[in-house]
Amino acid sequence: MSKKYDKLGNDVFNKVEKINSELFTLTYGALVTQLIKDYEDIEQVNIKLEQMGYNIGIRLIEEFLAKSGIGRCSDFIETAEVIAKVGFKMFLGINAHVGDWDADRKEFHLTIEDNPLIDFVELPEQYKHKLYYSNILCGVIRGALEMVQMKVKCTFVKCTLSDDTTSEIKVVLEEVLSDMIPVGYD
């Protein structure tokens, strides 16, 4: 399954229009510094970044569906692979890996490599383990999945900017919103 989605992710990424990632990296940096100025409290910054990501996710999902041609996933395991291999590749050109499943298959960790958001970034000591610099990604995943009727909770559990060896997001499936599945959808 993973191989199939690796290929699809590459194919879609090759097809989309691309730009140099630095404009994106610098823009995100400007946004985070502005939020720190506006909110002062770092926990509020984490929350705001997640919310902004959510707003992006509920829109981005349409492009994801339209341009990848992916249909409904059969289970959450497949959803996880699609996010990692197609989603991250298609939008950021990077790889993510799925691991650390719990026994119920409702919770996994997403390990992200070469995250373009953190190029050039070094966190000051006082922000380490406090600011989740790339927290916007958690919101994007939550927003996108909610639109395809899955309510999830995403949190950063490790971040290389806080001296961890990897960057990992924990994704927990809380509920499948069956009532929200469009009428006439098989």
Place this chain on the structure above:
Amino acid sequence: MSKAPANIVDRPLSKGKNEINISSFAFLFSEMIQYCQDRIKAGHELEKKLSDMGYSIGPRLLELLCVREKNSKRETKLLGILSFIHTTVWKSLFGKPADSLEKSTEADDEYMISDNNMVVNKFISLPKHLSSLNCAAFVAGIIEGILCSAEFPARVTAHNVAVEGKRFPKTVILIKFNPEVIERNA
């Protein structure tokens, strides 16, 4: 998998060749504009707010590009810095040079850089009540930040200019230098 050195200054500077989906930037930029809109009192403040966010990027980008361009020296001539912006800066941000660089015929201290297809505006349609807004105010802010940190203080703004035979206007970045810059260059 090789581990990058923990300290950011021990890592080689990225070559700036990584690419991402243009949509990722567009979604981020759109969310940033909405954030700015929520925090202003009147419509015309939006440009100022966007420009301020761009401004913080200017000095960082200038430094990055100067280090990367192997034989670059500090620009001390007015035309030198303008052509650096028109070509090097534009290429690194948008993947192509700007369409033109002109001196204003009306004022001695004004220069104009035009872009017929401004990347940041690619997906943006302006509402009727904001038809004179140009979201490239963000780019104008970046340019102003570069000029000020290169000791060419100036006021930089973005404008919509109609083009004959075209349905949508082009973007003109207007650079108005401070008097001391013009005197020094005379």
Place this chain on the structure above:
Amino acid sequence: MTINSIYILNKAGTLIYQNDFGNTEKLSHNSYIRLGSTFHSLHAIASNLSPVSGSSSGIEVIETEAFKLQCFQTHTGIKFYVIADPNHQQLEELLHGVYELYTDYVLKNPFYEIEMQIRCDLFDYKLLRLLGVRE
């Protein structure tokens, strides 16, 4: 091949975009809204008519002597439908093209409020170009 009209309904079945092309007779704004919500209801009823539960996708095509209606519903519940010449063969591709334009020129526009009426010049412009190429 004539394309008469394109409609977009949001998840709740509210009309968020409608446009007529060519010589199609114009109706009042309220009529379009009514047509949109009527179609939404018919689509829901049609999907319940299937003898095997959960196996019908609702209305995909309505063919008549005078026109053909083709509908495409996204996984998120948005409906795009087009009314065209009965002999038109590429309406599915056309609707997918409209969906892609929607993801680009509507959803990436910071001034568009999600679920609301679509008023985006670039979307209108690109849509006309899309139809122009195929007509």
